[in-house]
């Protein structure tokens with residue numbers, strides 16, 4: 001009898017245990033996924049693949065499986081909004097640390113800072129109970145008109161890849177998923193729900209996909225967001241080519257495909273073409289206006305009815321549920337994830353360090369910067385010196401616990417020296433989705449008066465620091481609306497010219513996420529490019545202007561003189577912003593420096609109907625320092641690399657800090673294919689290293705050249721290939737500042 005009771009007990013225990021395998025974190029992930037799936041009813045499966053509120057989707061309450069809470073992303077944790085509206089929920093404990101915008105992160109060229117960024121963001125997400133951060137964004141900078149470039153990482157696929165990997169790893173190390181966006185080809189905001197991208201497979205694979213691929217394969221991203229646009233006539237959120245053929249079949253992505261908010265449009269396509277989780281459809285404000293319409297989502301009742309009527313199999317559904325369960329197990333059900341923290345000292349310091357290294361010193365004639373100690377009066381001019389730029393810009397806007405403005409940052413450093421004049425009034429003050437800056441920015445003076453007051457004051461100051469740029473108002477670096485002109489808005493060009501005439505000692509600081517025209521370039525001795533710097537942006541700018549920090553940022557995109565100098569703008573509306581919803585990337589692989597590098601040849605690029613490029617105002621990778629660096633002779637350990645031999649070449653170069661203070665330099669390795677059957681860019685970035693050197697110090701910088709760095713994408717064969725022949729390794733300080741060239745062959 002005793003034995004019977006004992007074995008009955010054992011059977012029960014076993015059944016219980018196996019029933020709860022998904023709850024046991026020591027079990028392998030895939031087994032837990034299968035186990036959880038096996039316990040779910042059809043209703044429960046349908047429920048977990050679409051949202052239940054603006055930013056959450058349900059788990060399975062009956063089984064103790066929690067749901068998911070998403071948050072924007074990518075620069076901080078978005079404040080709480082109402083259940084299914086964009087408007088503020090009005091919480092008083094959801095203010096975050098605002099980190100610099102992603103263009104700024106890219107401009108640091110510092111992969112350790114990218115990791116730190118991810119980690120700090122992850123901690124803030126945890127404290128706010130979020131499982132998925134909607135970011136980072138890695139769409140390539142094709143045109144400076146793109147309203148969302150500030151959320152992306154510039155024009156070069158290698159730079160974006162190298163920066164996105166550690167961001168994701170840092171974030172996910174905290175048990176919070178990254179949701180890489182916007183996959184793919186979301187390179188403009190104009191007509192963002194309606195345009196279809198036409199481009200060659202070569203441009204797709206060489207330029208527009210690599211950062212996503214790196215995010216998935218090397219970064220190990222747990223989720224990815226489909227974009228709004230079409231590709232090959234299908235919405236990117238349920239796109240056979242992007243989601244099935246490439247993401248799953250070629251990259252073996254095991255994470256979750258989440259739709260952009262309102263990016264799902266069709267049940268059939270959503271069922272068959274790889275979408276896992278539908279968000280944002282029809283809830284207030286996005287595509288239509290049907291409040292509380294979750295049951296009417298494309299992947300809700302319509303899917304269920306389709307299954308019941310036999311129209312859809314359950315095979316696809318199970319696959320989607322597996323993908324969602326995997327995300328839940330990795331995040332919401334991760335027992336090791338901890339509790340996080342918000343606006344801690346550590347986060348503030350990280351935000352400041354990233355912002356400091358993001359700032360790019362574009363020009364510094366006569367060493368006007370850093371501001372000298374003996375300067376008695378510093379006149380700061382410009383609305384961006386006082387304006388909060390964490391609010392506005394669309395979904396990435398933040399309710400920052402605090403935001404140090406440039407004027408505050410500068411006044412804190414030099415309390416009795418700094419004077420302020422506004423100079424211009426944008427009349428577009430930060431307010432979005434009920435989130436409002438507490439600043440009082442209204443101005444009674446006319447535009448003429450503002451300019452006159454500023455120029456009069458400029459005459460009396462020792463030095464003038466103009467701080468303007470774009471400001472995240474619609475059309476000025478903002479989601480859902482591209483920029484409409486390349487020049488600065490609000491008559492700033494005229495103001496800068498007037499200030500430069502009034503005072504030769506003028507520093508122009510452009511705060512933006514995009515290149516702007518600089519018709520006053522020759523008239524101003526110093527130019528600084530800064531980004532939306534977040535909570536610590538003003539302190540970081542002051543650190544650089546006053547020389548407490550030696551600038552080391554480098555441009556993540558090329559600054560051209562005129563909008564026509566960008567290849568995407570040389571094909572009329574077909575190239576940008578599209579005709580009848582069709583956009584053609586006719587410039588193909590010649591984006592950014594891949595095009596402007598050809599300026600020395602002074603020839604049209606006939607095959608692509610591109611004008612002879614003009615020399616850029618500031619090249620990709622450019623950024624000055626308060627010290628100077630000298631590069632020695634580059635050396636290869638071996639002038640030949642064997643095809644398919646897994647062989648590598650080492651190239652090394654000594655770099656010396658020849659100035660009087662410590663500084664950081666970004667040493668860039670480009671590779672040039674000297675002769676190729678297909679047209680190739682003059683050179684392409686293949687690696688970089690950021691090094692720190694004390695005054696007088698020399699460091700040997702070494703790179704490893706591998707065969708994959710020589711490849712191009714052969715679209716006919718649909719594969720990466722290398723062509724035997726001669727190559728050149730180019731070590732440079734920017735795309736136009738070449739320090740050494742060494743030949744080798746394959």
Ligand code: BGC
Nearest residue numbers: 072073134181260261395479
């Ligand atoms: C944006 C996404 C964002 C989502 C949720 C969309 O409009 O395109 O980037 O994550 O809204 O706010």
